[in-house]
Amino acid sequence: MHEWALAEAVVKSAIDMAQKKNLSQIKLLFLRVGEVQQIDMEVFNYAIKELSKGTILENSEIKYEIFPAKLVCNNCGNIWSYMESFQGLTDEEKEAIHFIPETIHVYMKCPKCKSADFEIKEGRGVFIEDIK
Amino acid sequence: MHEWALAEAVVKSAIDMAQKKNLSQIKLLFLRVGEVQQIDMEVFNYAIKELSKGTILENSEIKYEIFPAKLVCNNCGNIWSYMESFQGLTDEEKEAIHFIPETIHVYMKCPKCKSADFEIKEGRGVFIEDIK
Amino acid sequence: MTHDPRLSIIDKRLESVKNIIAIGSGKGGVGKSTFSSLLSLFLNKKGYKIGLLDLDIYGPSNHVILNAEDKYPEEEYGLKPVNVNGIDFMSIIYFTQNKPLIMRGKELTDTILEIFAITRWRDLDYLIIDMPPGMGEVLLDLIRFIKNLQFLIITNPTKIALETVEKLINFLKEGNYLILGLVENMKIKDGNFVKEKCQELNIKYLGHISF
Amino acid sequence: MTHDPRLSIIDKRLESVKNIIAIGSGKGGVGKSTFSSLLSLFLNKKGYKIGLLDLDIYGPSNHVILNAEDKYPEEEYGLKPVNVNGIDFMSIIYFTQNKPLIMRGKELTDTILEIFAITRWRDLDYLIIDMPPGMGEVLLDLIRFIKNLQFLIITNPTKIALETVEKLINFLKEGNYLILGLVENMKIKDGNFVKEKCQELNIKYLGHISF
Numbered sequence: 001m002h003e004w005a006l007a008e009a010v011v012k013s014a015i016d017m018a019q020k021k022n023l024s025q026i027k028l029l030f031l032r033v034g035e036v037q038q039i040d041m042e043v044f045n046y047a048i049k050e051l052s053k054g055t056i057l058e059n060s061e062i063k064y065e066i067f068p069a070k071l072v073c074n075n076c077g078n079i080w081s082y083m084e085s086f087q088g089l090t091d092e093e094k095e096a097i098h099f100i101p102e103t104i105h106v107y108m109k110c111p112k113c114k115s116a117d118f119e120i121k122e123g124r125g126v127f128i129e130d131i132k
Numbered sequence: 133m134h135e136w137a138l139a140e141a142v143v144k145s146a147i148d149m150a151q152k153k154n155l156s157q158i159k160l161l162f163l164r165v166g167e168v169q170q171i172d173m174e175v176f177n178y179a180i181k182e183l184s185k186g187t188i189l190e191n192s193e194i195k196y197e198i199f200p201a202k203l204v205c206n207n208c209g210n211i212w213s214y215m216e217s218f219q220g221l222t223d224e225e226k227e228a229i230h231f232i233p234e235t236i237h238v239y240m241k242c243p244k245c246k247s248a249d250f251e252i253k254e255g256r257g258v259f260i261e262d263i264k
Numbered sequence: 265m266t267h268d269p270r271l272s273i274i275d276k277r278l279e280s281v282k283n284i285i286a287i288g289s290g291k292g293g294v295g296k297s298t299f300s301s302l303l304s305l306f307l308n309k310k311g312y313k314i315g316l317l318d319l320d321i322y323g324p325s326n327h328v329i330l331n332a333e334d335k336y337p338e339e340e341y342g343l344k345p346v347n348v349n350g351i352d353f354m355s356i357i358y359f360t361q362n363k364p365l366i367m368r369g370k371e372l373t374d375t376i377l378e379i380f381a382i383t384r385w386r387d388l389d390y391l392i393i394d395m396p397p398g399m400g401e402v403l404l405d406l407i408r409f410i411k412n413l414q415f416l417i418i419t420n421p422t423k424i425a426l427e428t429v430e431k432l433i434n435f436l437k438e439g440n441y442l443i444l445g446l447v448e449n450m451k452i453k454d455g456n457f458v459k460e461k462c463q464e465l466n467i468k469y470l471g472h473i474s475f
Numbered sequence: 476m477t478h479d480p481r482l483s484i485i486d487k488r489l490e491s492v493k494n495i496i497a498i499g500s501g502k503g504g505v506g507k508s509t510f511s512s513l514l515s516l517f518l519n520k521k522g523y524k525i526g527l528l529d530l531d532i533y534g535p536s537n538h539v540i541l542n543a544e545d546k547y548p549e550e551e552y553g554l555k556p557v558n559v560n561g562i563d564f565m566s567i568i569y570f571t572q573n574k575p576l577i578m579r580g581k582e583l584t585d586t587i588l589e590i591f592a593i594t595r596w597r598d599l600d601y602l603i604i605d606m607p608p609g610m611g612e613v614l615l616d617l618i619r620f621i622k623n624l625q626f627l628i629i630t631n632p633t634k635i636a637l638e639t640v641e642k643l644i645n646f647l648k649e650g651n652y653l654i655l656g657l658v659e660n661m662k663i664k665d666g667n668f669v670k671e672k673c674q675e676l677n678i679k680y681l682g683h684i685s686f
């Protein structure tokens with residue numbers, strides 16, 4: 001349900017951006033959604049639609065690109081996919097990362113060298129890629 | 133004179149890199165030198181030559197690319213050139229930055245918003261770009 | 265033209281907060297967290313609506329001082345802060361199971377942005393922000409992202425602490441950030457040198473707390 | 476294939492240093508700097524050759540404790556640490572005129588790398604490294620770049636401090652880093668709970684220092 005908070009941020013941002021671009025109506029909203037937060041896309045999409053009602057974002061097409069997450073170890077250089085480590089997490093751990101992705105450093109280690117000092121190189125957060 | 137310390141790092145790195153590449157002799161060493169540290173290129177070049185004697189780096193061609201420094205303000209987004217602010221520094225301040233470039237945050241501000249929270253986007257340090 | 269939507273929502277999340285006060289020092293161990301918790305309790309007793317946000321990501325402490333370890337923020341169109349003795353409280357501790365959380369600076373920025381983007385503060389008279397020591401991302405990002413931020417500085421009466429506290433004060437003054445004043449904590453013997461330092465730095469001496 | 480040559484020279488710069496001991500805590504204000512300085516003086520008196528490196532970039536303190544403010548490192552094929560009462564001392568303070576130095580984490584990494592790359596330590600029995608609070612770049616980069624690093628942990632005997640100190644210890648233990656033991660600083664009243672915590676965490680209790 002905190003997907004609503006993220007949706008609200010997206011809707012507000014999109015409208016702000018449209019105003020800067022002098023758009024009177026948003027035809028397309030293009031979002032990049034990283035897999036780290038495991039966002040519930042159904043809730044998220046529904047929330048965006050609901051919050052768009054009565055705004056210049058209403059009725060616009062929304063395109064989502066789900067971005068696989070790439071983790072890079074600062075210690076040994078190893079690169080691995082989020083999903084590789086995701087399986088081993090408990091529900092509680094998944095939920096913590098769902099809210100604050102950086103808590104990943106509490107619950108995951110580099111599979112090669114066991115370091116917690118790695119970077120979420122790709123696949124973190126929600127970004128607006130484009131509006132039209 | 134601390135250019136010798138930097139030269140020593142370059143020589144050691146170049147030789148290490150050559151060994152990894154299985155080169156028996158280095159023909160070309162290509163260095164990128166940022167302008168932030170205001171390295172004395174004459175001393176630096178002399179030091180590299182001296183320290184290379186008797187190594188696989190001896191007699192190699194050394195190419196330098198001096199990189200102008202670009203500063204980007206994290207606060208207002210302003211981008212400016214290092215040289216713009218460099219003129220206003222005292223000798224003591226220049227020397228501090230010469231040794232530890234990050235002390236630039238003590239002595240320079242964004243010319244537009246006066247924030248010290250800016251990034252040395254380009255032109256920091258010495259890098260080996262290539263060896264052949 | 266990739267845009268991070270969190271940047272657009274922070275103002276909205278804080279729009280019902282009348283005052284935002286960051287408890288800072290630059291120096292560690294001078295009582296920032298103890299003071300943040302006690303100030304929150306005190307103002308709450310006085311009838312003000314108080315929020316307390318622990319932004320010491322590596323070493324959160326307020327949950328210990330307030331004994332708020334067994335609660336959890338509720339999910340409700342975002343996250344609702346935990347209610348502790350009438351104070352609305354948020355801390356990274358609710359996501360770490362009290363285990364070590366290391367991270368680099370860029371990720372501190374992301375953590376702070378995320379917390380501000382998803383935490384739903386209700387109407388507050390004061391949001392107290394407990395800061396970590398240092399002058400890195402947490403300080404720089406608070407300044408960057410939070411409007412109308414006011415600073416309250418804490419020190420202890422030692423030369424070692426003031427050496428660092430003075431740096432924070434000078435940094436804030438140079439940037440024209442609002443400093444409410446300085447609190448001298450852990451005072452043991454009589455002496456005026458912190459008060460005099462305040463005069464020298466032209467900031468308000470707010471009083472002392474005994475050791 | 477851009478390469479940072481500093482990474483290749485650090486080992487060489489430290490090759491004549493027999494022991495490298497990082498004084499850490501995670502928590503601020505527990506006496507890391509005071510202890511680092513006093514340990515350095517003590518070991519030096521015992522006849523050991525000692526280097527002391529202050530890596531608390533935002534809040535360096537050892538120059539105050541050692542009264543080493545009026546010296547300056549000499550340039551000699553790099554930088555020669557300052558000699559303070561026989562100790563070889565290096566600190567960011569020599570480059571900041573004691574003014575505020577803010578920076579973000581990535582730049583902390585660069586600062587530390589630069590200091591290690593250009594500082595020429597002579598033969599040393601011990602290099603003592605005074606660490607800042609927190610578990611960010613300074614900790615992570617020391618671990619990453621410095622071989623044979625040993626940690627000595629300091630805490631004060633309060634629940635608040637231990638809450639954070641425990642996190643550092645657990646992090647180091649998980650990574651199999653060498654912990655020499657823990658020093659209990661600022662002890663006021665009798666009590667064994669820090670000692671007991673050491674047993675629980677399976678690390679050596681090295682002793683206490685009174686407040």
Ligand SMILES: Nc1ncnc2c1ncn2[C@@H]1O[C@H](COP(=O)(O)OP(=O)(O)O)[C@@H](O)[C@H]1O
Pocket residue numbers: 289291292293294295296297298299325449450451473474475503504631633634635636
């Ligand atoms: N006025 C005081 N008298 C005695 N001890 C104090 C006082 N204020 C704080 N402390 C203690 O000092 C230590 C550091 O306090 P803390 O609030 O954690 O500081 P910070 O948040 O600045 O690191 C804690 O152990 C705390 O209990």
Ligand SMILES: Nc1ncnc2c1ncn2[C@@H]1O[C@H](COP(=O)(O)OP(=O)(O)O)[C@@H](O)[C@H]1O
Pocket residue numbers: 292293420422423424425500502503504505506507508509510536660661662684685686
């Ligand atoms: N054993 C002690 N008794 C009394 N005060 C101490 C003791 N050790 C340190 N202090 C004081 O505590 C404060 C914090 O010490 P400091 O060495 O700066 O800690 P840190 O480096 O961990 O932040 C300083 O004001 C210092 O003088």
Ligand SMILES: [Mg+2]
Pocket residue numbers: 296297298320323325394395396
């Ligand atoms: Mg604290």
Ligand SMILES: [Mg+2]
Pocket residue numbers: 427544573
């Ligand atoms: Mg001084």
Ligand SMILES: [Mg+2]
Pocket residue numbers: 507508509531534536605606607
């Ligand atoms: Mg210290």
Ligand SMILES: [Mg+2]
Pocket residue numbers: 333362638
């Ligand atoms: Mg606990």
Ligand code: NI
Pocket residue numbers: 001002003098
């Ligand atoms: Ni959710």
Ligand code: NI
Pocket residue numbers: 133134135230
């Ligand atoms: Ni030089």
Ligand SMILES: [Zn+2]
Pocket residue numbers: 073074075076077078110111112113114115
């Ligand atoms: Zn690894």
Ligand SMILES: [Zn+2]
Pocket residue numbers: 205206207208209210242243244245246247
């Ligand atoms: Zn600016």
